[in-house]
Amino acid sequence: MRNRSVRWLVLALTLLSLILTACGTQPAAEPTATPAAPAEAFTFGMVLVGPINDGGWNQAHYEGAQYVVEKVPGVKFIYIDKVNPADRPNVKVEQAIEELIGQGARLIITNSAEFADGTNIAAAAHPDVFSIHASGDKVLTGEAPPNVRNLMGRMEYGKMIAGCAAALTTEAGKLAYLGPLIDPETRRLVNSTYLGARYCWETYRGRPASELAFKVTWIGFWFNIPGVTLDPTKVANDFINEGYNVILSGIDTTEGIVEANKATQAGKRVFAVPYDFKGACAQGEAVCLGVPYFNWGPDYKRLVELARAGKWEPAWEWTGPNWSNLNDPDTSMIGFVKGPALSAENAAKLDEFIAKLADGSLNLFTGPLFYQDGTVFVPEGQVADDKTIWYTQQLLAGIEGQSAP
Amino acid sequence: MHIAVEHLTKRFGSVCANDRLTVSFAAGQIHGVLGENGAGKSTLMKLLSGYIQPDEGRIVFNDMPRRLRGPGDALAAGVGMVQQEPLDIPAFTVLENLLCAAPPGIFRSRRAAQTALLELAGRLGFPVDPAARLDQLTIGQRQQVEIMRLLLCGAQVLILDEPTTGITAAQARALFAALRQIAAEGRTVLFVSHKLEEVAELCHTVTVLRNGQVVPPGQLPMPQPQEYLLVLMFGESGAAPPIYRPLPAIDAPPVWELRNITVRSGALHLVELNHRFPAGRIIGLAGLDGSGQQVLLRLLAGQQAPDRGQVLVNGRDLTGAGALAFRQAGVEYLPADRLHDGMIGALSLADHFALLQRDGLLVDRRRAEELARQAIADYQIKATPVTPIASLSGGNQQRAMLALIPPTACGILAEQPTRGLDVASARAIWSRLQARRDDGCCIIFSSPDLDEIMEYSDEVIVCFAGRIGPPIPRALLSASRLAELIGGVGFDALVNVAR
């Protein structure tokens, strides 16, 4: 009896070790800390809501930090990722920030709207450490301590371009938007996408707006948390089954393009516009119309240098693209890379559209614009100001989907 | 097939269950194996059929020594055992049960198996429906199925362990006829029993076991005088005939009263029960397994609520009040399976007494241990107050269970109170129960053993096919009449007379 148990135990352990070694042959996770910083290194830390290799929002931030490390000598970068209730159920933002400060960070970047409270709490507790809360507005509302700044990019433009690319390509005029959670930021991004799509649909395709279907399904968070959010894989599939043939992603991760690619391989013609990260098309080159992305590097570099010099003031910044060269890694916060699936003809029209945005001849936030319930967003003949756009209340009329949870 | 054992020894801990046993069984005969509980019968049979392995000695089939590593080995060698409760799969049909894990190559197809089964059933005189589910059959029918399965799987030696427990008289007759047929076809039958009459009726030889040894050494041809066999089995004291003490008639108030009860349980439907169970009586419930005794006991214990009618305990209507309320009213229920639902194996006797304490937030351990010590002395339980119940022997467990009956109890419901006990333990238990009866308790017990019912009941109630007969005073009943009644013969007349 005992002999047999021992034999089984040995067998089981051997099997397990085989599995483990199989996995172990993979390259280990990227090193977190850049090695051998000079003695007087300035350490900045980042708290990320998702994994650094998500192919989206978080990877864009991570690459932004790497940009700083490359460009600024004597800087050390540390981070803690996946700070969210699913991946680290017992870790709160302020706890993560404490850890980073404990490791010597003098500047903290937090990268999720969810982190507003935690960032403020930790910043208040450590007045000598500077904080950047990316995508937040607590400085604008006056709720943030003086050592906090807000930083966000004007992704509205990126989304307009994305919407245009989608409208130029769609056959049936059915666009689907994979939405994260519902808040002013996500609403204004959906609206921007729709405005871009509607403009190009009417202008370049010559079709009436009523023939353009634009549907949003919100999963409930920035990325999939099993059991808490809708599963974006299933939502994307459902779009495809309902006949939508361009999937625009608004979430941090890449399910939209993955599923579109899969459906295309299965004989359907479905395109995708991923989001956030320059390299996101890699998940499905054949279906990628292009990706609007954030390029955090230049702004982070500027702010790191500012912090290092101690010249820190509270500010709420909303940085736009470098219209002369959207994809300049050193100057443009917002970029758009065209994907292989965008036809040359449509690419030309898209360039024309971008040119109009760049020279200011086209402002899509020009009235009259109406919310879903018929109330006025921008009155006739007026142009929306930053604050109106930032605090968008509802989705626009013409979009199918929830405006509020 | 001729089978023999030589110097076979099997120990369980310090107990030597089979002590250098040597005996052989010739082919073509029915061999009785007699002995009291714990004499080593079951151990010998389990050794022969491969369920356990001997420590010393050897088993010889047709002059070939065999090592049996499991019952499969034994069956492959031609030895099959029919357990008291057949080891079949209740959720299967007869045919599925036959095919399940049958030796390879025996049945080519379902159809072939069915044909073989029906052919054998015809030969042995067993009625069988291959498509019937086993859990719809009686124990007797399942036993028949098991016998046929073993024969079809090639058994040349058939071992039957107490086969007549829990089957009808008619089924027993059919079984005996079939066994004679099987022996006549040249097979060997080992018939394990403690019922002398059956062995006398059926067997060609008898082997008596006592304390793990064959007494006297070797087989005896049948017939043998009954008194001689009793002495062999139990020693000198075993021959004493059972005592029957008629009770003075008392006009006692009823402990239980059933009024117009209708109750349904599974296939059984008990209607219009009107019974009074007086104090100071021992009432035996006789009947085949599943004839209604169990339902009646559960009804009286409050474990089953009637669909209609009332149950009164000591004049109080407790209909539907639940087992706990019945217990508080003085009703005590002793289940047949002591460790399954009688007592808690991991707890000690003292713990059990502590559980019986009804008031106080804290456990009064000192008082509980005192009571346990008292019970150990009174009931001659071989244990200490802190020994876990599970490590006691069956007889001691049953005594402990009796000791736990509070002195306030006025009605005791006992399901097979001496199941699995040897004669000495059984007598001790009964003397306790009789003392309770003399103190004014009403004791209702069920037993598959008609002898036990005849021996200890003041009144007997016969259950037949879900109908509950009127109480018959023991003095008016003979063993043969009781056997007829539980088989249904004259049951209607009995009920009508009572009306």
Add this chain to the structure above:
Amino acid sequence: MRTDRLKLVASLTRPVLALVAAFALTTLALLSTGVSPLEAYRLVLFGAFSTPVRLSDMIMLAAPLLLCAVGLSITFAGGLYNLGVEGQMIAGAIAAMVPLRLWPDWPPLLLWLLSGLSGATGGVVWALLIGALRQYANVSEIFAGLGMNFLASGLALYMVLGPWRRQTSASLSGTDLLPRDLWLPTIDRLRLAPAAPLIALLALAVVWWALTKTRWGLEVRAVGLNPAAAGRLGVAAARRMAETLAACGALAGIAGMLQVVAVHHALIPNISSGIGLLGLLVALLARADPRWLLPIAVAFASFTVGSIQLPLTLGIDSAIAGVLQGALVLFALVARARVR
């Protein structure tokens, strides 16, 4: 004689072997990432004790963990696998929020009391639903518990995204933070609210006393060992089972309340944070012997807190703490196998 000595040797060597096996498995996993296992163990085992802040985080995790594990040791004594403890914690947290949101202006002390009561009630209700499903509908408590967990997390999600949502957005980061004076008072700048561990220790003491000294405890154990026999001996078995569930639910509910008023200061969707399931591991490892609950809960909480530094310092995932916890319980189960 021989078997006695064997058993003694076995009783000593087996726990050690289990420990070695658990660490062997974890080490294998660590080696596959290429980091130094020793360094990783240093962080996981002792990281929680390296600074006062981490120590306080550990204590604030250990408190609800201990509460759940104590509650579960009652249900284990009663023979039930209460996998629904997560749901009971969530239900407790939701219920605890009710008075806080209804009457935020009342004196904090009164509100905390009300909130604790309400939280315990929420947990009890959730637990009794499992009891009812088991008792009346014959659904095993394991699956009833899982179902109630799903339901509770759905309800929490609904409250956070629906009726109690933030002014501006429906965010999974939870409801608006409670007013500062409703946060359970903490020691200076640590996040340590001394009331939380005190409540947990009090619960441990009371439950230990109740299980070992009282008649109720004896009855619960009897029911756990053999419900049918206990019923025959006059113990209200179904009632005792429901009571063990309710007791566990109450403690889990209080743990949920602590998560609200002492840790997150808001209702978040994942308010239970897997603490209930971790509590099951603690209770399994303690083998329902209350004396072991405290050290194991503290050890497990410090593994979890210590492991946060793994991604920061070594660049590996912190889930290794869970692997270590699981492996310890798994091999401890084997170590208990009888010597045959």
Add this chain to the structure above:
Amino acid sequence: MDQLWIDLAAVLAAAAPLVIAAMGETLSERAGVINLSLDGTMLLAAMTGFAVALTTGNLLLGFAAAALVGAAIAAVLGLFSLTLGQSQTAVGFVLALLCTDLSSFLGAPFVRVPGPAVPFTPIPALADVPVLGTLFFRHDPVIYASFLIIPATAYLLYGTRLGLIVRALGERPAAVYARGIDVIRWRYAMLITGGALVGIAGAAFSLDLKQGWSYRHTFGAGWIVLAIVIFGGWRPWRVALGCYLFAVLEIVATRSQSALPNFPTQIIQVAPFVLMIFVLALVNLASSPAAMRRAATLPQIWQRPLLGAINRLRATAPAALGQPFERP
């Protein structure tokens, strides 16, 4: 109408991993062993399957590795419960948590890395049959396998001699032992076979229906499968039906967002599990003796269909499920 067929085909596809895992668990439980580690097993298998397929570039190797992981975890469960006599529930539960964390830890390098996927392979000719083609023949091999495994499991359990032994193992192992079968070894065999299927189901997620690997990629699926097996009464066809019902409910949760403008529809996701427990409770309540007694008082016309329906819905667990085997 076409939309309906497309949606149904999507349901058939979406349920494929559940079906495969549920058949595996049905086999184990029919043999009397409850493998509660399912959720962790699926995660670890999904991760390993993806990692192996990615590193070797061979899908089959990925599936094989996943099956191996599932089988190995089942073997560990067997070792601890069948051989060493520990509670199947306790060991299974601990394994579920342990493997979940192990998958997160070991899977870290593979999170959201693009990887290989099972290719779409419509069956020539048959794919163009109206309706049927859409429903059954325009999928990939994993989904075809999920179609085939249902009748295969049903045939194994009800049509073969082997199935008789498997079912008997779960009903009355002592009887199987008496027939010369090594109960423990056979239980191991079924447990490991079932575990391998569960492992393959994990890989069906990461290599096909939910391509790639992320933290807790298939979280919850294992628990759902365990509930579905009970819901399905341990009968393969009914279990499969449970899987498909579950997939339908999930689509409803996704679609309902447009219809319910002010409702956080993601909470509808919890509905399927809760609904299954609820239905199970209802069926059990309806088949309780008290309810049966009440039903018996109904007029005959009602009685027969009602009792028939209850009987059909009633789920009887294998009698020896979860119980250790002791030699008689």
